Amino acid sequence: MSAFSDTLSQFIDDKKIKVYFMAKYCDTDRSTMYKFISGKRNPPSDEIIKKMAQFMHLSPMEWQKLKESWDVARIGADAYYKRKSVESFICNFPDQPSSEFCGCSFTPDVTYAENRSDCISLTSQQHINYYVHQMILSEADRDSGEISLFLQPDYKFLFNLLASLNPSDSLKISQIVCVGTETTFTDDHQLTNLKYLHSVFPLYMAGHDYSLYYYYDKIEAHYHSFNLYPCMILTSDAALLCSSDYQTGIFFRSAEVVRMLHGIYTSYQDQCALFFTPAALTPENHAVVIGSMFNSAFTENDLIGIQPETCLTPFFTGDLLRAIFNYEIPQATSILPLAEQAFQMNMYKIQNQQFFIYSTYEGLLHFVRTGRTDEIPEIFYHPLTIAQRIHVLNEVCKCCESGAYRFLQKPLNHLPANLHFCIRGNFGTMIFKNNVGEILVLNINETKLVEIFRDYLENMEENCFYSIEESISMLQQIIEHLKKMTDTD
Numbered sequence: 001m002s003a004f005s006d007t008l009s010q011f012i013d014d015k016k017i018k019v020y021f022m023a024k025y026c027d028t029d030r031s032t033m034y035k036f037i038s039g040k041r042n043p044p045s046d047e048i049i050k051k052m053a054q055f056m057h058l059s060p061m062e063w064q065k066l067k068e069s070w071d072v073a074r075i076g077a078d079a080y081y082k083r084k085s086v087e088s089f090i091c092n093f094p095d096q097p098s099s100e101f102c103g104c105s106f107t108p109d110v111t112y113a114e115n116r117s118d119c120i121s122l123t124s125q126q127h128i129n130y131y132v133h134q135m136i137l138s139e140a141d142r143d144s145g146e147i148s149l150f151l152q153p154d155y156k157f158l159f160n161l162l163a164s165l166n167p168s169d170s171l172k173i174s175q176i177v178c179v180g181t182e183t184t185f186t187d188d189h190q191l192t193n194l195k196y197l198h199s200v201f202p203l204y205m206a207g208h209d210y211s212l213y214y215y216y217d218k219i220e221a222h223y224h225s226f227n228l229y230p231c232m233i234l235t236s237d238a239a240l241l242c243s244s245d246y247q248t249g250i251f252f253r254s255a256e257v258v259r260m261l262h263g264i265y266t267s268y269q270d271q272c273a274l275f276f277t278p279a280a281l282t283p284e285n286h287a288v289v290i291g292s293m294f295n296s297a298f299t300e301n302d303l304i305g306i307q308p309e310t311c312l313t314p315f316f317t318g319d320l321l322r323a324i325f326n327y328e329i330p331q332a333t334s335i336l337p338l339a340e341q342a343f344q345m346n347m348y349k350i351q352n353q354q355f356f357i358y359s360t361y362e363g364l365l366h367f368v369r370t371g372r373t374d375e376i377p378e379i380f381y382h383p384l385t386i387a388q389r390i391h392v393l394n395e396v397c398k399c400c401e402s403g404a405y406r407f408l409q410k411p412l413n414h415l416p417a418n419l420h421f422c423i424r425g426n427f428g429t430m431i432f433k434n435n436v437g438e439i440l441v442l443n444i445n446e447t448k449l450v451e452i453f454r455d456y457l458e459n460m461e462e463n464c465f466y467s468i469e470e471s472i473s474m475l476q477q478i479i480e481h482l483k484k485m486t487d488t489d
Contacts, residue, residue, distance in 0.1 A: 005039035085191035153199035163202035207436035301425030309363030
């Protein structure tokens with residue numbers, strides 16, 4: 001039996017289906033249909049699955065269950081749920097930030113301030129939440145505060161609190177997490193490591209000075225197998241050790257104990273590696289960021305990416321780049337040649353079938369309407385004229401013919417406008433705007449995560465995309481519309 005045959009058999013029994021008539025409706029013989037039901041064979045295409053669903057009069061939810069069970073049987077449960085986890089992460093990535101960022105400021109608590117015990121036992125999650133709340137807010141109110149975390153990103157109260165902070169001065173947050181050496185999933189089939197990543201992203205979105213360190217181990221063994229208090233939260237003058245379910249713990253205020261635990265944390269951190277290397281993209285450091293991205297990893301490896309709008313930088317070269325470039329920005333003379341070199345390399349990769357970008361039709365329309373692309377901050381260039389937009393779109397048409405550019409269909413045709421993700425060899429990069437308006441370039445150093453995203457992008461099925469003919473037709477309609485606009489001007 002297989003996941004698909006189990007589901008199919010259940011529907012046949014529940015709906016009193018006659019196998020002979022269903023086989024006839026699906027244009028297959030009865031013996032083949034019984035092999036599908038017994039799990040000896042899987043249907044070769046989703047067309048047969050659709051016919052089965054039609055014959056059995058399945059509801060949309062029942063159809064989804066049947067289709068999912070077929071996918072699981074076809075590619076394996078681990079591969080299927082890993083790819084669905086990546087799809088969920090992409091579709092639920094934080095979208096454009098709100099216009100106003102409102103953080104949490106410090107309000108002193110008399111009970112916390114007056115209780116000067118050096119060691120307090122904590123006997124419930126509510127009790128732990130109370131001390132965590134006071135520790136974090138007190139540290140955020142300091143000059144140059146520091147918060148150190150040795151725990152998994154599964155403590156929702158803590159991470160919601162951190163994401164809401166509006167510190168009075170600079171605040172550094174560092175965290176050490178365990179990256180599982182085995183593929184594990186949550187009860188709702190989400191990949192554990194990717195769910196943890198989703199939990200920490202609000203800290204980057206909040207614009208915090210946040211550093212994430214990692215080490216490899218078995219998460220279950222480290223945090224849940226007879227380990228007394230494996231989780232640790234440290235501030236300048238307090239420490240809290242607690243269980244992995246955040247139900248019991250010990251709060252310390254003793255300077256000697258806090259100092260000792262800081263030393264232990266530092267020794268652990270020295271043995272870990274940075275999960276991400278973040279860099280805010282500004283006019284002052286743009287040349288440095290471009291230079292760091294234009295390295296051997298970029299030039300020697302293929303590039304595969306997913307983003308809301310079509311990647312247009314390969315066409316921003318030569319006379320076009322010089323015509324739209326803003327020469328008034330800092331370091332303009334050094335940025336321009338670096339940008340052109342990087343954009344030319346993109347075109348070289350397209351020509352050598354090393355460049356594949358998946359984007360949305362809606363994202364392309366944003367460029368058509370505005371003459372801008374979110375890949376490049378507005379300060380660096382002027383909007384393209386109608387004639388320049390037509391030129392670029394004609395070049396995109398050629399790339400669609402080669403398969404380098406594909407337009408996404410449901411459920412990815414409405415990608416969050418804030419995510420630009422690409423992979424080059426063993427390196428991954430996310431570019432997004434955080435809640436304080438900074439454009440953040442987040443380079444992924446942890447290779448297991450890069451592998452997960454690469455597996456997803458390289459194994460997207462054809463029904464995820466519009467056909468090449470459909471894509472070219474959509475582009476040509478847009479080009480004709482723009483030409484009519486120039487004729488009327």
